[in-house]
Amino acid sequence: MTTNDVRTADDALAAYTRRARLIVGVLLVLLVLLWILGYGPNRTGCCSAPAPVAEVPAPVVAPAPAPTPSAPVVDCVALLKGVDVEFATGSAQLTDAGRASLDGAIACLGQGSYEVGGHTDNSGNAQINQSLSLARAQAARSYLVEKGVAAERLVAHGYGDTQPIASNATEVGRGQNRRIAFRAR
Numbered sequence: 429m430t431t432n433d434v435r436t437a438d439d440a441l442a443a444y445t446r447r448a449r450l451i452v453g454v455l456l457v458l459l460v461l462l463w464i465l466g467y468g469p470n471r472t473g474c475c476s477a478p479a480p481v482a483e484v485p486a487p488v489v490a491p492a493p494a495p496t497p498s499a500p501v502v503d504c505v506a507l508l509k510g511v512d513v514e515f516a517t518g519s520a521q522l523t524d525a526g527r528a529s530l531d532g533a534i535a536c537l538g539q540g541s542y543e544v545g546g547h548t549d550n551s552g553n554a555q556i557n558q559s560l561s562l563a564r565a566q567a568a569r570s571y572l573v574e575k576g577v578a579a580e581r582l583v584a585h586g587y588g589d590t591q592p593i594a595s596n597a598t599e600v601g602r603g604q605n606r607r608i609a610f611r612a613r
Contacts, residue, residue: 504536520563562586
């Protein structure tokens with residue numbers, strides 16, 4: 429081997445060593461950066477075991493309460509349509525049966541706003557029927573307010589004989605037309 433050959437081999441070895449040191453240095457810098465960014469041992473990054481996942485308990489959903497036998501579910505729309513409020517003949521005086529009918533409607537009047545509409549048959553004078561229908565609607569409203577329904581939820585209106593629901597030609601039809609009707613407003 430000649431001196432040139434030794435120098436070439438030494439130069440090659442030195443160049444190789446410099447490259448190796450450069451690669452090792454770059455790797456060390458990368459490892460430090462990964463450590464700083466949270467990818468070191470016992471962390472959540474690429475080089476560590478995954479962190480244990482805590483089990484999230486399933487949400488507890490309470491079952492809907494079953495209706496109790498003492499509190500039957502009431503269809504308020506049907507109930508309010510079918511309220512048959514009796515008054516003394518020719519007056520706005522509620523009968524006991526009329527008050528009982530209104531007592532049954534109180535639970536349905538607890539929310540919302542309603543019109544209490546008074547209606548008559550076409551017997552007699554139209555102006556008197558109009559006044560009587562309003563007086564009956566006001567009497568029904570006053571009774572409900574006395575029983576705890578908020579006054580601002582109810583408004584009374586008299587319709588007289590202008591909105592019949594049955595024929596006025598028969599006593600049965602006239603009886604159906606003399607009514608108190610509730611309407612959501």
